[in-house]
Amino acid sequence: MSVPARIVLAVLLVALVGLGGAYWWVTRSTPQPELVGEVRVLTVDPAIELPYLLEIPTDPNGCPGYTVPAPGEPRYAPAVAADGSRSDWAMSLEDGVALLGVCFGPVSEVGDLDDVIDELLDSVGEPLVEDSEDSVLADVVREQVGAVDEIRSAHGDGPAVTTTIGSMVVTDFYVEHDGFIHAVGYLRPESVGDLYLPTVEAMLASWSWD
Numbered sequence: 749m750s751v752p753a754r755i756v757l758a759v760l761l762v763a764l765v766g767l768g769g770a771y772w773w774v775t776r777s778t779p780q781p782e783l784v785g786e787v788r789v790l791t792v793d794p795a796i797e798l799p800y801l802l803e804i805p806t807d808p809n810g811c812p813g814y815t816v817p818a819p820g821e822p823r824y825a826p827a828v829a830a831d832g833s834r835s836d837w838a839m840s841l842e843d844g845v846a847l848l849g850v851c852f853g854p855v856s857e858v859g860d861l862d863d864v865i866d867e868l869l870d871s872v873g874e875p876l877v878e879d880s881e882d883s884v885l886a887d888v889v890r891e892q893v894g895a896v897d898e899i900r901s902a903h904g905d906g907p908a909v910t911t912t913i914g915s916m917v918v919t920d921f922y923v924e925h926d927g928f929i930h931a932v933g934y935l936r937p938e939s940v941g942d943l944y945l946p947t948v949e950a951m952l953a954s955w956s957w958d
Contacts, residue, residue: 785894785895785896785897785898785908786895786897786898787897787898787900788897788898788899788900788908789900789901790899790900790901790902790949790950790952790953791953792950792953792954793946793949793950793953796946796947796950797819798817798818798819798947798950798951798954799817799819800817800818800819800820800821801815801816801817801818802815802816802817802818802822802836802837802849803815804816804826804836804837804849805826805958806958807826807828807834807851809828809832809834809853810854810926810927810928811828811834811851811853811928811930812851812925812926812928812930812957812958813957813958814955814956814957814958815956815958816903816951816954816955816956817950817951817954818837818839818847818951819839819841819847819947819951820839820840820841820847821839822837822838822839823837823838823839823840824837824838831853832853832854832857833850833851833852833853834850834851835848835849835850836848836849836850836851837849841944841947843936843937843940843943843944844936844937844940845934845935845936845937845940845943845944846933846935846936847932847933847934847935847948847951848932848933848935849930849931849932849933850930850931850933851928851929851930852864852928852929852930852931853928853929854927854928854929855924855927855928855929856927858929859929860924860929861906861907861922861923861924861929864922864929865896865907865909865922868909868920869892869909871890872890872891872892872911873889873890873891874889874890888913888914889913890911890912890913891911891912891913892909892910892911893910893911893912893917894910896908896909899921899952901949901952901953901955902952902953902954902955902956903921903923903930903932903951903952903953903955904923904924904925904930904955905923906921906922906923906924907921907922908920908921908922909922912938915937915938915939916935916936916937916938917935917936917937917938918933918934918935918936919933919934919945919948920932920933920934921933921934921948921952925957926957932948932951932952934948
């Protein structure tokens with residue numbers, strides 16, 4: 749299973765179990781073009797309340813540690829999967845919104861940012877889970893929304909990709925740090941719009957790597 753598919757499946761399972769939503773991804777196999785969006789520089793907004801502090805240590809596999817203020821408490825401690833990727837945290841907010849952080853692994857194994865984004869966009873229109881006729885994810889397909897923006901923040905410089913699945917929307921903020929690929933995901937119902945985007949961007953702007 750590809751790196752983007754792994755994070756999508758993991759988040760879907762978290763969402764279905766406890767976050768009250770579904771996450772991402774008919775049968776179009778043609779790779780989608782990467783539309784070039786805008787460059788956005790994020791700065792700390794003191795008006796955004798981030799009352800909790802997440803402290804994620806560097807793990808033995810090398811995924812870097814960091815601290816970041818957050819709007820809610822995480823649902824679990826960092827957990828390393830068999831493939832070496834690390835689920836850092838996930839939290840649920842109001843209105844069916846969920847946030848999460850994931851370290852995919854080293855660039856030497858998962859590819860650089862361009863590789864990860866190309867693979868993600870190539871999977872647009874493909875079934876999220878193959879051979880899953882009896883699964884709740886059997887008909888889940890992802891579609892790209894808009895262009896790929898370039899985000900510059902304390903989290904790092906990297907692309908932000910927005911996709912939809914049914915009535916759900918997710919934006920993933922990717923960076924490479926110390927040779928590892930990291931991402932923050934922002935999941936929300938379409939009806940909520942970008943109400944919580946300033947909160948997510950405030951987190952990214954307040955990031956502090958160890």
